[in-house]
Amino acid sequence: MFAVVARSLSCEFCANATYDMAIELGITDAEFTDALTTLTFDKLSDQEQQLFAWTRDTVHYQTGAIQKSMKVLSQGVDNDKLLEAIGVAALANSIVRLAVLLE
Numbered sequence: 001m002f003a004v005v006a007r008s009l010s011c012e013f014c015a016n017a018t019y020d021m022a023i024e025l026g027i028t029d030a031e032f033t034d035a036l037t038t039l040t041f042d043k044l045s046d047q048e049q050q051l052f053a054w055t056r057d058t059v060h061y062q063t064g065a066i067q068k069s070m071k072v073l074s075q076g077v078d079n080d081k082l083l084e085a086i087g088v089a090a091l092a093n094s095i096v097r098l099a100v101l102l103e
Contacts, residue, residue, distance in 0.1 A: 001055045001085070005092040006099075007036050008059040013103055014096045047077045051085040058089040 003022070006014035022032045027043075035041040039053040050073055057069050074082060 001052065001088050002092045002096065003032075003036055004039065004052065004055040005059055005089070005096045008056055009096050009100055011096045011100045011103065013099050047081055050076055051081065054085070055089055055092070058093060 002014060003018035005011075006018055019032060023029070027035075031041070031043075035052075039056060040049055041052060044052060054069055054073055057065055070082075073085075077085070
């Protein structure tokens, strides 16, 4: 989710950090690039895939669009994962925006 936000906000520092972490976890360069390009990754569960793609919607703070997509997500993602995703997306957006200011 941090990588999606970093890419969406063109934050080189965060993009590089998330890339390094992905490589350390055994994700290949091609897998990482493809995941961010398509917003899909076959090593994620169906629920995680939905949340991964949803993350991009959070970047521009269009509350109507976020609420609409959350309504759809809430029907396919369990409440614990949904709540965690909301927190992670908020944290990612805050940290990446701060990093952009500091670059």
